[in-house]
Amino acid sequence: MGDISVDQLAEDCYAIVAENAGQKKVKAGDLQKAMAAKYGDQIGRADVKAAIKQLMDSGRTVYGYFGGSSIELPHKEAAENQ
Amino acid sequence: MADELKTPLLDELEKGPWPSFVTDIKSMAETKEMPRDLLRQLEKSYEDKRGYWKHGGLVGVMGYGGGVIGRYSALPEEFPGVSHFHTVRVNQPSGWFYTSDAMREIIDIWDAHGSGLYNMHGSTGDMVLLGTRTEELEPTFQALTEKGWDLGGSGSDLRTPSNCVGPARCENACYDTMEMAYQLTHNYQDELHRPMFNYKFKIKMSGCPNDCTASIARSDMAVIGIWKDDIKVDKEEFAKYIDDGFNVKEFVVEKCPTQCISVEGKEISIDNSNCVKCMHCINRMPKALSVGDEKGFAINIGAKAPIVEGALFAQSIIPFMQIKDGDYAGLYDLIERIWEFWDEHGMARERIGEFIERVSLATFLEGVGLEPLPTMVKAPRDNPYIFYEEYFADEDAGEGEE
Ligand code: SF4
Ligand code: SF4
Numbered sequence: 001m002g003d004i005s006v007d008q009l010a011e012d013c014y015a016i017v018a019e020n021a022g023q024k025k026v027k028a029g030d031l032q033k034a035m036a037a038k039y040g041d042q043i044g045r046a047d048v049k050a051a052i053k054q055l056m057d058s059g060r061t062v063y064g065y066f067g068g069s070s071i072e073l074p075h076k077e078a079a080e081n082q
Numbered sequence: 083m084a085d086e087l088k089t090p091l092l093d094e095l096e097k098g099p100w101p102s103f104v105t106d107i108k109s110m111a112e113t114k115e116m117p118r119d120l121l122r123q124l125e126k127s128y129e130d131k132r133g134y135w136k137h138g139g140l141v142g143v144m145g146y147g148g149g150v151i152g153r154y155s156a157l158p159e160e161f162p163g164v165s166h167f168h169t170v171r172v173n174q175p176s177g178w179f180y181t182s183d184a185m186r187e188i189i190d191i192w193d194a195h196g197s198g199l200y201n202m203h204g205s206t207g208d209m210v211l212l213g214t215r216t217e218e219l220e221p222t223f224q225a226l227t228e229k230g231w232d233l234g235g236s237g238s239d240l241r242t243p244s245n246c247v248g249p250a251r252c253e254n255a256c257y258d259t260m261e262m263a264y265q266l267t268h269n270y271q272d273e274l275h276r277p278m279f280n281y282k283f284k285i286k287m288s289g290c291p292n293d294c295t296a297s298i299a300r301s302d303m304a305v306i307g308i309w310k311d312d313i314k315v316d317k318e319e320f321a322k323y324i325d326d327g328f329n330v331k332e333f334v335v336e337k338c339p340t341q342c343i344s345v346e347g348k349e350i351s352i353d354n355s356n357c358v359k360c361m362h363c364i365n366r367m368p369k370a371l372s373v374g375d376e377k378g379f380a381i382n383i384g385a386k387a388p389i390v391e392g393a394l395f396a397q398s399i400i401p402f403m404q405i406k407d408g409d410y411a412g413l414y415d416l417i418e419r420i421w422e423f424w425d426e427h428g429m430a431r432e433r434i435g436e437f438i439e440r441v442s443l444a445t446f447l448e449g450v451g452l453e454p455l456p457t458m459v460k461a462p463r464d465n466p467y468i469f470y471e472e473y474f475a476d477e478d479a480g481e482g483e484e
Pocket of ligand 1: 290307
């Protein structure tokens with residue numbers, strides 16, 4: 001990995017998830033593609049995986065499922081009961 | 083306890099000679115609200131002819147994107163016991179071998195944190211713990227991991243790898259299915275717990291072509307044990323089958339799909355070059371015939387159940403491979419090339435079999451760097467007007483096809 005830190009990638013990924021919140025389900029593959037487009041050879045797939053892991057472990061994002069798995073901001077599900 | 087449990091429609095399912103899930107759940111309904119309201123809600127579903135579950139969407143344990151299937155009752159006021167009814171998948175041990183202590187551990191954890199109901203096992207292989215509340219998920223996970231258990235896969239991830247008992251109990255095993263499942267599970271923890279694929283990906287391992295895990299029909303990647311050399315014959319044991327009056331002609335020779343077995347008196351000969359390893363003769367005469375010595379496995383890709391598109395059978399892509407000295411690098415490399423190509427070019431909710439159907443096998447093979455082989459031919463070509471040699475010759479000469 002070059003000069004791009006996992007922290008930086010996590011911020012970039014978070015921004016994409018936040019921007020799309022409530023509109024489009026963002027998948028891990030979408031983030032891989034977006035980061036590859038932005039940083040090219042400076043990063044690898046493992047770096048983006050590490051960034052997603054960091055977002056999940058910190059609780060800033062959560063996994064969602066609606067037909068397929070997605071990465072989302074924590075929120076209350078419409079189906080959720082008290 | 084609240085009102086008397088009245089379930090006349092469900093009671094019908096207790097009649098007859100078979101074990102009944104209604105009886106099982108009733109045995110717990112005396113002491114727990116969750117199984118009790120589960121029966122009451124199900125009775126209402128039967129009365130009204132409609133389901134009352136809502137898919138939970140977003141529940142799980144911190145950091146994991148799989149292992150929990152969220153579910154809520156659509157009638158929480160009427161059935162508060164099943165207001166939340168999430169399912170937890172627990173990664174089963176290789177080959178489904180448990181000690182009784184291990185079973186008790188799971189049961190105690192689920193009695194403390196969930197409904198106490200479970201399935202052994204789900205279709206992917208996991209132990210399926212049925213019914214708990216959102217606030218009990220983290221404590222359940224903690225209790226499980228403290229005892230060395232882990233959650234299985236769900237969603238668009240690698241599903242829990244599963245395998246037949248293989249060499250642990252079966253002389254037909256052509257590779258160590260238990261070890262392979264263990265290694266894959268450990269090597270791909272990230273892919274198992276953090277959904278990153280277009281859709282689910284199942285790997286099942288069977289030690290021989292009997293395929294006791296039904297991998298050829300039910301997994302995206304079927305790893306099936308196979309041998310390369312000749313079927314082994316124990317002549318004395320074969321003679322005993324004849325002496326005992328076993329009708330070899332009717333039950334074996336005539337049933338061989340390629341008709342490659344012949345028997346003269348008490349002697350059997352097999353034209354191994356024409357054997358398609360169907361296992362029939364070995365299954366019928368296990369004392370006399372056995373799998374060869376040069377053992378390994380074949381890799382088949384793309385099976386799935388008929389949910390979105392029709393059902394697909396797996397397609398052979400590697401006819402023979404071996405693990406030598408515990409080195410899984412070659413297998414990992416292949417799996418990762420497949421995932422990468424599918425990830426890059428697949429569509430959301432597209433299983434790998436559907437992906438291959440869409441892009442064509444030739445494109446897939448090129449994308450993952452595999453050579454086409456005769457074993458990959460699904461059916462003989464049925465268009466007599468294409469002559470490949472001429473086609474390529476014309477192309478070389480820069481002439482277009484008519
Ligand atoms: S698939 Fe073959 S090796 Fe595995 S348990 Fe069945 S018969 Fe035995
Ligand atoms: S394994 Fe099947 S194909 Fe091969 S010899 Fe036996 S019956 Fe024939």
